[in-house]
Amino acid sequence: MENPEGRLTKLALKGDQRAFAELVELYKDKIYHLAYRMLNNRHEAEDIVQETFLRVYRNLDRYDDKQKFSTWIYRIGTNLCIDRLRKRKPTFSLDAEMNDQEGVDGYSLIPSDNVTPETELLLSETQRLIYEAIDSLPVKYRSVMILRYLQDLSLQEISDVMDIPVTTIKTRVHRGREFLRKKLGPKM
Incomplete structure (x- = not known):
């Protein structure tokens, strides 16, 4: 069919x-x-x-x-x-400091049945930090990370979309995650 x-x-x-x-x-x-x-x-x-x-x-x-x-x-x-x-001309610096978030830890990301305004604020702030970090990635990593995690495409689909071998996509996803881990580590 x-x-x-x-x-x-x-x-x-x-x-x-x-x-x-x-x-x-x-x-x-x-x-x-x-x-x-x-x-x-x-x-x-x-x-x-x-x-x-x-x-x-x-x-x-x-x-x-x-x-x-x-x-x-x-x-x-x-x-x-x-x-x-x-x-575009670069509008960001990889060394730029993000707002320091006190009191935000991994527990604030766990979904809860009782969503309070404070929890929503922490979650939206966390999402903002993640999006800012993704925006600061070099283009070749940013596009792969967006397709993988925000568009939810498989590695093979990303390979097809970008016309790049799957092994290269895997490497870029890995390096993109490492970059994000370094960028977000102390803040998350």
Whole structure:
């Protein structure tokens, strides 16, 4: 049985605008979240979504239906983000100090049935620290970490998206985690 993406893609290839609109609807939020996590800028993320779908539309005839459509569209979106990041001037320093958090430990991350405003504040602060740390990663590690942990893609899917061997992806995930561990160690 053919998956819905494959059916929609074939219809879109034949010029069916509604099918393409459905593909946009299926992926616009996913691509936006990917772009926002990589670029940390709402306007740039919106631009990336538009540019991704423009490229998909222009290159639909190049889509290889032997691969998953999601892999193809994530590759386009990821590459556009990486290009945008390369063009940026560095806006952060790897040596920059983060706010020191007293009283935040591993126990504050354990879910509880009785969520208090204080717990929510600690959790949101912890998430902010993690996102800041991810944002400070070099691009080649940041994109892999976002795809792995925020988009929840498998190592093989990331390999397909980035067109890089799985062994390289494993190395980048490992080095990205080490960097985050060093960056967040005393604060977590």
